[in-house]
Amino acid sequence: MKLTLHIWRQKNAGSKGNFKTYPLEGLDPNMSVPEMLDHLNEILIRKGEDPVAFESDCREGICGQCGFVINGHIQSPEKSATTCQTHLRSFNNDDELYIEPFRAKSFPVKKDLCIDRTAFDRIIGAGGYIGVNTGQAPEANSILIGHDTAEEAFDAAACIGCGACVATCKNASAALFTGAKIAHLAMLPQGKLEAKARARAMVEQMDAEGFGACTFTRACEVVCPQSVSVANIVKMNKEFLWG
């Protein structure tokens, strides 16, 4: 299989980047996108060129580390998939692929395809937890949680923190990420007590990080590898206003 790659190259946070073109031949359709980049890097290194810097760890769609924009698709042209779960069989022979990092003011590019997503960690730190210390917990079955509630909480908690929602949003809003955590914890009895304060603190942090406002285009839900629902954004607003 043959592809022409146009990859965003940027030396560091302070420099200006641009696309560079790399024709690649002899590719296997079953290769994943990161494996294709491994292959490219091997060639670049042998030629004495700087390899493409990109992050990718678990390569099974759960760690949230990878994630690029491929021909305008956030993460992947496939539905509910991460970049590492995208295989070359998703493309046609002789296709041209434009590969670039997620773009958002709050996710500065560090090098090539690597971005800084620590803003997400600070949003969690602001209140994305239940304030229980080790040792305080009551017997697990003393907190009954309905089957459907547990399932719904799981759906929200499934977020992998990749940032695709921010990257696809025209406002670079982190509402889906933040809303998912607020909703996950607020719908469980253990998390109710702190729900309002949590929503306030996390939303404030989200704003302080420079993420844009949500105008409910629902684009985030479409690209989310875990299909986290925009209903969580509604729950966030509810907790924030009336929680």
Added chain:
Amino acid sequence: MLDARIPEGPLELKWTQFKATCLLINPANRRKHKVIVVGTGLAGASCAASLSELGFHVEVFTFHDSARRAHSVAAQGGINAAKNYKNDGDSIWRMFYDTVKGGDFRSREANIYRMAECSMALIDQAVAQGVPFAREYSGYLSNRSFGGVQVSRTFYARGQTGQQLLQGAYQSLMRQQKIGSVVLHTRHEMMDLVVYDNKARGIISRNLDTGEIKSHSADAVVLATGGYGKIYYLSTLAMNCNASAIWRAHKKGAYFAAPSWTQFHPTSLPQMGDYQSKLTLMSESLRNDGRIWVPKKAGDDRKPNDIPENDRDYYLERKYPSFGNLAPRDISSRAAIEQINAGHGAGPLKNAVYLDFKESIDREGKQVIEKRYGNLFNMYEKITGINAYQEPMLISPAAHFSMGGLWVDYGLMSNLKGLFVLGEANFADHGANRLGANSLLQACVDGYFISHYTIMDYLAGNGLSKTDEKGLKEQFDKDTIRVKERLQKLLSIQGDKTPETFHKELGRILYSKCGLLRNAHALQMAREELKNLQQEFHQRLLVAGEAHSINFELEKAARVEDYLQLAPLIVEDALQREESCGAHFREEFQTKEGEALRNDNDFGYVSVWESTEKGEFILHKEHLDFNYVTVSERSYK
């Protein structure tokens, strides 16, 4: 003989006794003690958060960009606890016994009993944190069964249990960071452990974004840096999993126990081609409803759905009727490789066996199966393009979990004082084979419920105040220079082979000669091949870029160098242990039926290794006493 410092008294009171008599530090004084935690997986994050909640000053390091990404996140199936919610005869004792037996009688009774004892509180803790475990319609917690046991004691959150538990620990950690009690360094790798006066006193870190090398001193150091199955290159682990922190500590004197005990997971996806960088795991929980089979006739090329019942061999059900498809991992993997080697392998490369859901789907309906495993079936389809509701999955054994790791005593402290090793990075609890859903448990129990007691006990009694501060500083300076020199050396070779190429070659040697099946001849060949590969590495390594900015190639080169030094020890360990036990199967030592043949008289100990400056390996032994279980041939028939 090494002393594991196991408390006196009856098994069920040992931990109670330890907790009742260990030294404490009053709340006002805890702040004066600094503990470094390396690694932010389940064990590291839970330990750091728990210590911080107590008031200790904690500094945390991870090479990831966030504390939420460690490979605990990828554990799918579940976490065990002896809650006996199913009323099916479970108890701490039963769980203890299953685990000792599952580990083929090569682990410490006292440690395992404690893990089973703490398992219940862990479920309580996780639920309190908001971990959305699966529930019955009545609102009570749900359970399922895992390999090697006859009860249902596994708690789960769909196929993402590790992710959900890790989020609980990560959120607790971020809460402590926000209040300033934890200092978190992301994108920092531990380049060396600093040992002074025979005590672990800090680390040298490299900032992976800027290349800055820095010293960090502390009163104790915790390594919770995970397993090293990635040494086999193709494994179920994440790309960046490594042995580096524990190997660097080993070179500073921390003993390494049972390095060759690596678990091969029976239900991974098979290798499909040379380009592949990892093998994806499919959760063991699938074996609850999937039946494993191969064609009876070697080389049968028919499509799986065209092979009639009579021409299929459900070999696990045939060989192990009482455990069937839920036989433990070592046994299932070995049975699979036997079938594959005998020409019964399925798939394009004939390197897999079938995992078939047809019968369960016919019995319970597609919807029920979809509910249980939907995300796993989706994942399978994403990777292979095959719909497993319509045709069986192809699965194959792959390098997975390291039972081996740094040696620790009952308090999870290495032979180096002040160095604590938690989770998969230590060797302690699983013997020669880990049971499914005990990995998350061990990581959590070590981090939430054990380490803060034992670390406090150490800090209260260690007498660090008498340290010669000038000497300590000199040690840090010396180690810093060594780290810088090491990186420069890697960059300066400028040969023609990348770190990745060396890693792949290393993996090929280990898979073929020190993998699921081992024998003396192959191991001796591996020893020679590794020696050559190591030499070649120092002559032909090519590292792109420089040391003062983001350079993934340089990170990888140092980690591969560590792997190349660990590999000979793995081979040595496998060669020295002239018996078969658990995941360690020496072909020379098997029963007539082809099962592992243990030799309790000569090998009833844990092999604990020390490396000398010259790279020689010295064997120490920790004798294993079994006072509460009867050591027997492990049978799942």
